[in-house]
Amino acid sequence: MKIVVFGSINMDLTAYVPKLPLPGETLLGDSYITVPGGKGNNQAVAAARLGAAVQFVGRVGDDIFGKQVLKIVAAENVDVSPVAVDTEKGTGLAVISVDKNAENAITVISGANWTLGDSDVARAEQCLDGAAALMLQIEVPLEASLHIAEIAHQRNVKVIFDPAPAVSLPDKAYQVIDFITPNETETEVLVGIKPQNESEAKQAAAILHQRGVKNVIIKMGAKGVYYDTGTDQGFVKPYHVKSIDSVAAGDAFNAGLTVALAEGKDIKEAVRWGAAAGAIATTRKGALPAMPHREELLHLIAQQG
Numbered sequence: 001m002k003i004v005v006f007g008s009i010n011m012d013l014t015a016y017v018p019k020l021p022l023p024g025e026t027l028l029g030d031s032y033i034t035v036p037g038g039k040g041n042n043q044a045v046a047a048a049r050l051g052a053a054v055q056f057v058g059r060v061g062d063d064i065f066g067k068q069v070l071k072i073v074a075a076e077n078v079d080v081s082p083v084a085v086d087t088e089k090g091t092g093l094a095v096i097s098v099d100k101n102a103e104n105a106i107t108v109i110s111g112a113n114w115t116l117g118d119s120d121v122a123r124a125e126q127c128l129d130g131a132a133a134l135m136l137q138i139e140v141p142l143e144a145s146l147h148i149a150e151i152a153h154q155r156n157v158k159v160i161f162d163p164a165p166a167v168s169l170p171d172k173a174y175q176v177i178d179f180i181t182p183n184e185t186e187t188e189v190l191v192g193i194k195p196q197n198e199s200e201a202k203q204a205a206a207i208l209h210q211r212g213v214k215n216v217i218i219k220m221g222a223k224g225v226y227y228d229t230g231t232d233q234g235f236v237k238p239y240h241v242k243s244i245d246s247v248a249a250g251d252a253f254n255a256g257l258t259v260a261l262a263e264g265k266d267i268k269e270a271v272r273w274g275a276a277a278g279a280i281a282t283t284r285k286g287a288l289p290a291m292p293h294r295e296e297l298l299h300l301i302a303q304q305g
Helices: 039-049 064-074 111-115 118-127 142-154 171-175 184-191 198-211 249-262 267-281 294-304
Strands: 002-006 010-016 031-037 053-057 059-061 084-086 092-098 104-109 131-136 158-161 215-219 225-228 233-236
Touching (some): 002 118, 002 142, 002 249, 010 064, 031 039, 031 064, 039 053, 039 064, 059 064, 084 118, 142 158, 142 171, 184 198, 198 215, 233 267, 249 267
Parallel strands (some): 059 084
Antiparallel strands (some): 215 225, 225 233
C-alpha cells in the first residue's frame, strides 16, 4: 500500500521552557534538541512507521541540514529520491518553544520549501502510479499543493489535505480534496467557527460540506475528534496518555488516518487510528522522533478502544 507525501522538510530546533515567552521577554529554558521536522517530513515518516510504502516529494537546500535530514528520513524506509536539492535556498528551519504543559509556539523559516513548483508537481505526478493516497499540507506554496491535488483527484487517488498552517482557501481547493483535517484554529480561519465541542464541530463541518469537501475531520486536541462524511457522522474521544510535547501531533494524526484509509478501514476506525497516532506523538519530545510505530498504535487502540 503506497502513499505519496508532497510537502515540507525542515530541521527543527526545539527549546523546552517553563512557559511560552511574552513579547520582549527573555526566558531561561531547560533544554533543547535538534531533529528533522516539517509537516510533510513528519507525515512521511509516521506513515512509513505505520506500515505504508512512502514516496516523499519536497525540497532541501544544498547544506548540512539538508544532507542530515535526508539521511535520517531515508533510514526510516521513506523513499526520498523524489526530493530535489535547491542550490539557491537553504533547508527549511523551524524554531520551536514547548512549555511545561506541552503547548508550543513555532516560527518557520521556509527556505527551499517555498520554491516548490511545476517541476516538483511533475515528479509527484510520476509517483502517483499505484498510490492509494496523496498527503498534503501548506508549508509549501498552496498553488503547487492544489495543482498536484487536482491531478490526484482526476486519477482517483485519495487526497488527504491538512490545512496547516492556517490560511483561507480558494473555492477551487474544496473541489479536489477528499478529506480535510483542520484543527480548532484552522477551522476558525476556514469557516469562522472555533469548535469547542461536538455541536460546534458539526456546524463547521456543514459549512465545509457546502463548499464541496466530501469528508470533514475536525481535530480538537484533548477534546476529541469529530468526523462527518455526509452520510456518517461521529465523535471519537481522545486517548489518555501522559503528554509532554504536542509538536507534530497533528501530523501523526494525519498519517494514522491516511494509512488506515489506504488499508480499507472505515471512517470511524480510520479516525481512531489518527487519534491514537496523535496521542502517542505527544508522549515524546521532538517532531520526527515522536512519530508513532504501528505496534504501539495497535496496542493503544486495543487498550482503550
